[in-house]
Amino acid sequence: MNPFIRSDQYNFIKNQTQALINGHATVNDQAVLKALKSLTIEKVLGLFEELNEEQKQLLNPIVDVKEKADVERFLEQTKPYIVPFKEIKEQTIKKLFPKAKKLKIPLLEEVDFKEISYLGWLDKGSNKKFLIVEHNGKLVGISGGYKNSNKKGICALCNRFEEIGMFTSAVKGATQDAYIKRGNYICQDSHKCNQNIVSDDKLNEFVELIMGF
Numbered sequence: 001m002n003p004f005i006r007s008d009q010y011n012f013i014k015n016q017t018q019a020l021i022n023g024h025a026t027v028n029d030q031a032v033l034k035a036l037k038s039l040t041i042e043k044v045l046g047l048f049e050e051l052n053e054e055q056k057q058l059l060n061p062i063v064d065v066k067e068k069a070d071v072e073r074f075l076e077q078t079k080p081y082i083v084p085f086k087e088i089k090e091q092t093i094k095k096l097f098p099k100a101k102k103l104k105i106p107l108l109e110e111v112d113f114k115e116i117s118y119l120g121w122l123d124k125g126s127n128k129k130f131l132i133v134e135h136n137g138k139l140v141g142i143s144g145g146y147k148n149s150n151k152k153g154i155c156a157l158c159n160r161f162e163e164i165g166m167f168t169s170a171v172k173g174a175t176q177d178a179y180i181k182r183g184n185y186i187c188q189d190s191h192k193c194n195q196n197i198v199s200d201d202k203l204n205e206f207v208e209l210i211m212g213f
Contacts, residue, residue: 001054003083007117009047010082012198016040017062017071024066037063055081084113086134096132096141103130117197118157120190122146129167129186135207142210144169148188156184156206158196163188169210182210 005013023036041063045051051059058078065071093105106121119132129146132139148165155162168183184206187193197203 001058001081003081004048004051004055005078005082006200007082007085007115007194008197008200008203010078010114011195012047013044013059013062013078014071014075015198016044017065017074020062020065021067021071079114082114085116085119086139087113088119088132088139092139093132093141096139097130097143100128100130100143116194117200117203118190118194120193122188122190129165131190133203133207135204135211140207140211142169142207144183144210149185153185155187155193155196157186157203158193159199159202160187160193160196162192162196171210171212180212182212184209 020036020040023033027033027036041060044059044062045056048055058081061074061077065074088108090105090108094103097103104121104123104125106119111119118134120129122129127146128143131142133142134140145168146165148163151164152161153164154160155164164185165188166183167186168181170181186206187196
């Protein structure tokens with residue numbers, strides 16, 4: 001069976017396992033637990049437009065999760081079927097950011113590409129943040145100024161309450177020399193942000209806002 005689960009979908013599934021653990025820890029009514037299981041598998045299967053029988057058999061055991069050991073076993077069986085983020089090499093990154101002459105590239109060998117919905121890093125020397133996102137099947141490079149807000153707020157990428165900063169990027173306007181600044185608050189910590197993403201909707205909205213698609 002080929003990988004078919006995106007990173008954000010996997011994160012959503014992980015969240016659902018935690019909801020099941022909490023339910024079993026706090027609820028004794030079997031009817032309520034049965035309803036929780038039914039709702040959980042409905043949500044998980046509903047993440048995918050189409051599933052074959054083998055894929056359903058991989059996901060169905062989520063309803064058997066009662067405690068932490070069950071979660072670890074279930075996720076261990078599921079993780080091999082995550083679709084990794086598109087392979088990125090240093091040369092690819094340089095092509096995506098041709099204007100960044102002294103581009104500091106993250107250590108790609110330290111990145112688990114099964115755990116990211118986007119690749120993001122901060123160049124502290126220039127106070128610029130770089131994001132690589134797969135949008136409509138293509139890798140898109142987005143760079144912009146980044147200013148820590150020194151407070152928590154809702155991130156435009158993961159939609160969670162985290163330490164954020166303002167990301168702003170200038171894109172070409174209607175005329176040759178005109179530029180339009182666009183931006184929003186996003187997580188300081190891109191690794192944590194990726195762990196928080198349970199749907200790629202906000203991420204796609206951000207790309208379309210910044211790039212003007």
